[in-house]
Amino acid sequence: MALKVSQASEIPAFLAMQVMKRAKEMQAAGGDLVHLEVGQPSTPPPATVSNALQASLKHVASHGYSVGLGLPELRQRIGQHYQDWYQLPLDWQRIAVTPGSSLGFAIAFLSAFDKGDRIAIATPGYPAYFNLMLALGIKPQLLPARAAQNWMPDLESLVATDNIPDGLLLASPANPTGVVMCDDELEAVCRWCDKHGVRLIMDEIYHGLTFGKRTKSALxxxxxxxxxxxxxxxxxxxxxxLGWMVLPEDLAPTAEMLAQNMYISAATINQLGAIAAFDCYDELDAHIPRYEENRDLLYRCLPAEFLGNHAPSDGAFYLYADVSALTNDSIAFADRILTDTGVAMTPGVDFDAVDGPSHMRLSYAGSTQDVKKAIQRLNDWLAGQGR
Ligand SMILES: Cc1ncc(COP(=O)(O)O)c(C=O)c1O
Structure with a gap:
C-alpha cells in the first residue's frame, strides 16, 4: 500500500542547484569545469572574519545555542550597519539572524501569511520564492517584468483589475536580471504597499553590489x-x-516563536565570526571592480547569440541572456553546453516559465580568469557548430 507523501513533494527543483550538482559530479570525475551557474563569490571572506571564528572556537559558550533571534552582539552590530550604510537608526530587537536568508523567507511567509494567501512576485525572479510558497500552500501571483516595461512590474494594473495581493515580494538588485530599482521606484513601491494594505517583503541580499550609487533600503x-x-x-x-531579517514590530514576536521551533538558532560560532564582517567594508568593496570587469568582459566578448535582449545587470552578479537565436529549450541547452564545454550555466526556466526557455543566467561572481575561460569555450563551441 502506498503511504502518504505530502503535496510538498511536488515542489519543483531549484535548477541552479541541480546544474551545480551535476557540474560537481563531473568535476569529481576529473572534468575541467567553469562554474557560472550559482551566485557564489570565488573569494573567501576577509581574514578578519575567519580569525574571529577561529578565536571563538576556544570558548565553551560559543559551542552552544544562541537565543532564537540570534546573538544580541551580532544583532546590535547589524543595527549599527543600518546607521553606517543608510543613516537609519534601527532598534536591534527588530533584527533576526537566520540560517541563510533562505530560512528568512520561510519565517517571513509563515509569520505574515496564511495558506491560500497570495504574494505577488516579479518574473523573471528567484525560483525559491515561488517554489517555497507552493510548498507552504501560499499562492504566488506572477507579475511580468520585461525589458519593454523597464523590468518593473506594473502595480497599478493590479488596482485596476481589483487583483491586489496580500503580499508583494521584490528584490533589488534583482536575480536573475541585475536590475536595480532607483530610489523613486522603491519609494513608490513602499507607498503603494502601505496605501493598499499589502505586506512588502524586500529582498536586499544584493545590497552593496551595485555598479552605480548605493541603493537605499526599503526601511x-x-x-x-x-x-x-x-x-x-x-x-x-x-x-x-547566515542571513538576517528586519522585522516590523507586529511580526517580531511570531517570527521569534517560529525561529525557536524551526531551527532553535542559527549556528552560534558562525554568528560570532560574522560580527567582524562589518569591520571589513573596504576589503569587501574591493571585489566590486572585479565583478564589473567580469560583466564588461561578457558584454564585449560573449558570442553575439548570447547578447540578444539582455537585462541591464547594474547590480548583483548575473547576466540574464536572451539566447532565443540558439534555443527554445534552455534546460536541454544548458545540459548540452555543460557536457560539451564544461561551462555550467542556469537555464532561464528556473526564473520564468514563459520566457525562460529562451534565456540563460550566467553568474560572474567568480574569478576573471574563469570568466575568460568560459567566453573562450563558448565561442569555440559555437564556431564548432558552424556558427
Ligand atoms: C535573490 C536571492 N534571494 C535569496 C537567496 C538565498 O541566499 P542565502 O540563503 O544564501 O542567503 C539567493 C541566493 O542566491 C538569491 O539570489
Whole structure:
C-alpha cells in the first residue's frame, strides 16, 4: 500500500542547484569545469572574519545555542550597519539572524501569511520564492517584468483589475536580471504597499553590489516591510549559511516563536565570526571592480547569440541572456553546453516559465580568469557548430 507523501513533494527543483550538482559530479570525475551557474563569490571572506571564528572556537559558550533571534552582539552590530550604510537608526530587537536568508523567507511567509494567501512576485525572479510558497500552500501571483516595461512590474494594473495581493515580494538588485530599482521606484513601491494594505517583503541580499550609487533600503520609506538580507553575497560567506531579517514590530514576536521551533538558532560560532564582517567594508568593496570587469568582459566578448535582449545587470552578479537565436529549450541547452564545454550555466526556466526557455543566467561572481575561460569555450563551441 502506498503511504502518504505530502503535496510538498511536488515542489519543483531549484535548477541552479541541480546544474551545480551535476557540474560537481563531473568535476569529481576529473572534468575541467567553469562554474557560472550559482551566485557564489570565488573569494573567501576577509581574514578578519575567519580569525574571529577561529578565536571563538576556544570558548565553551560559543559551542552552544544562541537565543532564537540570534546573538544580541551580532544583532546590535547589524543595527549599527543600518546607521553606517543608510543613516537609519534601527532598534536591534527588530533584527533576526537566520540560517541563510533562505530560512528568512520561510519565517517571513509563515509569520505574515496564511495558506491560500497570495504574494505577488516579479518574473523573471528567484525560483525559491515561488517554489517555497507552493510548498507552504501560499499562492504566488506572477507579475511580468520585461525589458519593454523597464523590468518593473506594473502595480497599478493590479488596482485596476481589483487583483491586489496580500503580499508583494521584490528584490533589488534583482536575480536573475541585475536590475536595480532607483530610489523613486522603491519609494513608490513602499507607498503603494502601505496605501493598499499589502505586506512588502524586500529582498536586499544584493545590497552593496551595485555598479552605480548605493541603493537605499526599503526601511527608509516604511516600517511595515519585512527586509531580508544575507552574509552570502557582498560578504562572500555563502557556505556559512547566515542571513538576517528586519522585522516590523507586529511580526517580531511570531517570527521569534517560529525561529525557536524551526531551527532553535542559527549556528552560534558562525554568528560570532560574522560580527567582524562589518569591520571589513573596504576589503569587501574591493571585489566590486572585479565583478564589473567580469560583466564588461561578457558584454564585449560573449558570442553575439548570447547578447540578444539582455537585462541591464547594474547590480548583483548575473547576466540574464536572451539566447532565443540558439534555443527554445534552455534546460536541454544548458545540459548540452555543460557536457560539451564544461561551462555550467542556469537555464532561464528556473526564473520564468514563459520566457525562460529562451534565456540563460550566467553568474560572474567568480574569478576573471574563469570568466575568460568560459567566453573562450563558448565561442569555440559555437564556431564548432558552424556558427
Ligand atoms: C535573490 C536571492 N534571494 C535569496 C537567496 C538565498 O541566499 P542565502 O540563503 O544564501 O542567503 C539567493 C541566493 O542566491 C538569491 O539570489
Amino acid at each position: 527608509a520609506y516604511t516600517d511595515n516591510a519585512i527586509i531580508i538580507n544575507s552574509f552570502s553575497k557582498y560578504f562572500c560567506m555563502t557556505g556559512w549559511r
